[in-house]
Amino acid sequence: xxxxxxVRLQLPGDSRCFQVLSxxxxxxxxxxxxxxxxRHGSRVIEISLDTIEAAQQA
Numbered sequence: 001x002x003x004x005x006x007v008r009l010q011l012p013g014d015s016r017c018f019q020v021l022s023x024x025x026x027x028x029x030x031x032x033x034x035x036x037x038x039r040h041g042s043r044v045i046e047i048s049l050d051t052i053e054a055a056q057q058a
Contacts, residue, residue: 003052008035011051
């Protein structure tokens with residue numbers, strides 16, 4: 001999987017769109033935020049890379 005900053009994706013069981021902010025491959029984690037951005041920004045969510053890989057295979 002070619003995951004990098006700026007990629008847009010959907011998480012399993014979620015219809016919302018998220019944008020990848022950073023990838024921490026050694027820890028197996030990724031930081032994303034929900035799009036579109038709100039007026040005061042969007043909350044950053046830390047998720048596992050396994051979760052994203054499962055979404056890409058579905």
